[in-house]
Amino acid sequence: MFLSVLQSLSEAAPKPVWYAVGALLILLLILLRYAVLSSAGYSLGLALGRWAPWRRLQPRPFSSAQISREIRDSVVTVIVFTGIVGLIILMKQAGLTAIYDDPLHYGAVWLVLQIPVALLIHDWYFYWMHRLVHRPPFFEPIHRTHHLSTNPSAFAAFAFHPFEAILEIAVFVPLVMVMPMYSVCLLAASLVSLSYNVYGHLGYEIMPRWLAATWLGRLLNKSAYHNQHHRTFRYNFGLYTVIWDRLHGTLHPEAEQLYDRATRRPDG
Numbered sequence: 428m429f430l431s432v433l434q435s436l437s438e439a440a441p442k443p444v445w446y447a448v449g450a451l452l453i454l455l456l457i458l459l460r461y462a463v464l465s466s467a468g469y470s471l472g473l474a475l476g477r478w479a480p481w482r483r484l485q486p487r488p489f490s491s492a493q494i495s496r497e498i499r500d501s502v503v504t505v506i507v508f509t510g511i512v513g514l515i516i517l518m519k520q521a522g523l524t525a526i527y528d529d530p531l532h533y534g535a536v537w538l539v540l541q542i543p544v545a546l547l548i549h550d551w552y553f554y555w556m557h558r559l560v561h562r563p564p565f566f567e568p569i570h571r572t573h574h575l576s577t578n579p580s581a582f583a584a585f586a587f588h589p590f591e592a593i594l595e596i597a598v599f600v601p602l603v604m605v606m607p608m609y610s611v612c613l614l615a616a617s618l619v620s621l622s623y624n625v626y627g628h629l630g631y632e633i634m635p636r637w638l639a640a641t642w643l644g645r646l647l648n649k650s651a652y653h654n655q656h657h658r659t660f661r662y663n664f665g666l667y668t669v670i671w672d673r674l675h676g677t678l679h680p681e682a683e684q685l686y687d688r689a690t691r692r693p694d695g
């Protein structure tokens with residue numbers, strides 16, 4: 428929908444001014460989503476700190492200097508993401524992608540399956556990219572920026588070095604070239620991705636115990652695990668799931684106990 432609007436705008440007037448307007452619209456949309464979701468996550472954390480303090484993952488409070496830095500780095504990431512989203516839109520216009528605008532073009536089954544499939548591919552890509560940027564030649568110049576927060580707040584969801592920001596979503600460029608995706612599903616997948624990033628950086632664990640006890644819950648990554656990654660630098664490299672961490676032995680040995688402690692009322 429949004430992609431089609433931008434596409435028709437550019438088709439109507441393929442002038443630099445329209446590219447600039449399109450880029451500005453994309454930037455504002457990505458910035459707005461980040462601002463709304465991160466603020467909501469941070470506010471939820473403040474409420475939990477008051478009503479369910481045992482859900483707090485580290486006792487240290489977030490400093491205003493930390494939050495300012497997380498927001499500043501995230502705004503740079505928003506600018507980088509704008510470039511990549513703009514590139515995907517231009518590729519779509521040039522017929523270089525498999526993005527489609529008729530929701531049932533590939534049937535209802537694929538319409539339902541494509542978001543989980545895209546997220547699983549992103550999850551696998553992210554795990555290996557994340558392990559790579561933890562290695563010595565890459566960590567200091569690239570990934571250190573994200574790890575400046577050893578107890579991240581929700582505003583750290585996009586706090587990456589610009590090069591890491593490119594790496595974060597670069598996989599979507601080849602993905603949309605080969606895997607048919609309905610344009611709205613692509614937008615929805617990016618929204619799920621941001622939401623999960625905010626959840627991972629909340630500083631509080633909010634996944635209900637009943638969900639964590641299901642097969643799906645056991646596969647899903649948890650805020651407690653990602654907070655533990657920021658604290659230890661060594662374990663829990665996953666994004667949406669722990670599939671790859673479990674398969675490759677990189678889940679922290681006490682990850683599950685940490686989740687358990689953070690979600691159990693002290694008197695419960």
Ligand SMILES: [Zn+2]
Pocket residue numbers: 557561570574656
């Ligand atoms: Zn890391």
Ligand SMILES: [Zn+2]
Pocket residue numbers: 573579628653657
């Ligand atoms: Zn993180």
